[in-house]
Amino acid sequence: MGEAISHNTKGFAMLVLTRKKRESIAVGRSDGGEPMLTVTVLDIGGGKVRLGFDGDPSVSVHRWELWERIRPRGAPDQPSDAATPTA
Numbered sequence: 001m002g003e004a005i006s007h008n009t010k011g012f013a014m015l016v017l018t019r020k021k022r023e024s025i026a027v028g029r030s031d032g033g034e035p036m037l038t039v040t041v042l043d044i045g046g047g048k049v050r051l052g053f054d055g056d057p058s059v060s061v062h063r064w065e066l067w068e069r070i071r072p073r074g075a076p077d078q079p080s081d082a083a084t085p086t087a
Helices: 064-070
Strands: 024-027 037-045 048-055
Touching: none
Parallel strands: none
Antiparallel strands: 024 037, 037 048
């Protein structure tokens, strides 16, 4: 099967979704407004998935390994929404 995911979910269950190429998920705002973030599968191949992120520019998006290096010491294990999106 796949590799185990090691992110600390702070006791919350991890939502696992299956998407095909050109399919998306919406993140945030259940009040009927626009989602804070839309994630779209752009390409699948060579053991990699290429994702596109579209949404509110105030929502921070980082690769996990980069987030671990740039987050403030003592910060929670989940990214905040204060920085500019980064690929």
